[in-house]
Amino acid sequence: MVLPGFVHSPSTQFLVWAGSTGVGMYAVKLASLVGYKVVTVASKRNWGLVKSLGAAAVFDYHDPDVISSIKTWVQEQGLGPLKKGLDTISENGSQEKSVELLGEGGRLITLCKDVLILLLKAGFHLFVFSVPSPKNFDSKGVDVHRVLIYSALKPKNEDDFRQMVEWNKEILPAYLESEKLSKGVVPLKVFSGGLDHLPEALDYVRQGKTSGQKVVVTLK
Numbered sequence: 001m002v003l004p005g006f007v008h009s010p011s012t013q014f015l016v017w018a019g020s021t022g023v024g025m026y027a028v029k030l031a032s033l034v035g036y037k038v039v040t041v042a043s044k045r046n047w048g049l050v051k052s053l054g055a056a057a058v059f060d061y062h063d064p065d066v067i068s069s070i071k072t073w074v075q076e077q078g079l080g081p082l083k084k085g086l087d088t089i090s091e092n093g094s095q096e097k098s099v100e101l102l103g104e105g106g107r108l109i110t111l112c113k114d115v116l117i118l119l120l121k122a123g124f125h126l127f128v129f130s131v132p133s134p135k136n137f138d139s140k141g142v143d144v145h146r147v148l149i150y151s152a153l154k155p156k157n158e159d160d161f162r163q164m165v166e167w168n169k170e171i172l173p174a175y176l177e178s179e180k181l182s183k184g185v186v187p188l189k190v191f192s193g194g195l196d197h198l199p200e201a202l203d204y205v206r207q208g209k210t211s212g213q214k215v216v217v218t219l220k
């Protein structure tokens with residue numbers, strides 16, 4: 001994705017695989033804000049939500065024909081091929097589906113859950129910086145970039161860290177001030193009363209109850 005202020009074609013399309021996840025809702029909003037035409041997937045109950053965040057088109061990922069439907073939509077737009085995307089699920093075939101949609105020469109960011117699990121099983125600490133590609137994943141000519149948010153928090157990772165600082169110090173405040181990003185942009189599920197409520201929040205997530213909402217645990 002480009003940062004605001006960088007020039008890019010306003011007609012570039014951007015795939016967010018799963019726009020109704022906690023990560024995906026912000027991704028849809030931010031990608032639309034910088035001018036991408038966003039195509040995403042979600043359950044039908046969340047279509048209104050992702051559209052309100054700026055998605056130009058949304059498809060149901062439960063539909064066995066979802067890939068061909070998205071390809072048809074892309075063709076109908078007449079803007080050329082879909083080449084950039086973010087996979088906010090990164091399991092159960094979502095990487096393969098995203099890769100299929102982007103095709104050779106595409107660029108995909110994934111949240112690398114499968115690799116993370118492998119690393120944790122192997123006893124690696126959570127703060128892992130260089131994430132290897134899983135050997136069994138055929139990326140079909142798509143440049144797949146696996147991202148762990150933690151890597152951006154270390155000054156040692158110069159590029160990621162610089163972008164994180166720039167985002168927090170300049171871009172985010174400017175967006176908030178201009179009201180392009182406002183409070184309550186995504187629905188929140190709040191567990192208030194302090195960290196004692198963390199297990200309750202984790203159970204909520206584990207039980208798969210999150211849908212179209214960001215889970216927040218307050219410190220007090």
Ligand SMILES: NC(=O)c1ccc[n+]([C@@H]2O[C@H](COP(=O)([O-])OP(=O)(O)OC[C@H]3O[C@@H](n4cnc5c(N)ncnc54)[C@H](OP(=O)(O)O)[C@@H]3O)[C@@H](O)[C@H]2O)c1
Pocket residue numbers: 017018020021022023024041042043044046061088089090091092094110111112113147148149150205210211212213
């Ligand atoms: N790499 C990192 O630094 C990083 C950071 C944060 C999160 N993550 C990872 O990112 C993933 C998403 O986290 P999150 O908190 O944003 O998720 P979440 O809000 O808990 O996601 C739940 C939603 O995922 C959707 N979903 C489930 N399976 C799907 C599939 N196969 N295709 C499309 N949508 C599907 C469902 O949407 P519907 O209700 O619409 O069906 C559900 O509402 C997790 O695996 C998490 O571990 C990684």
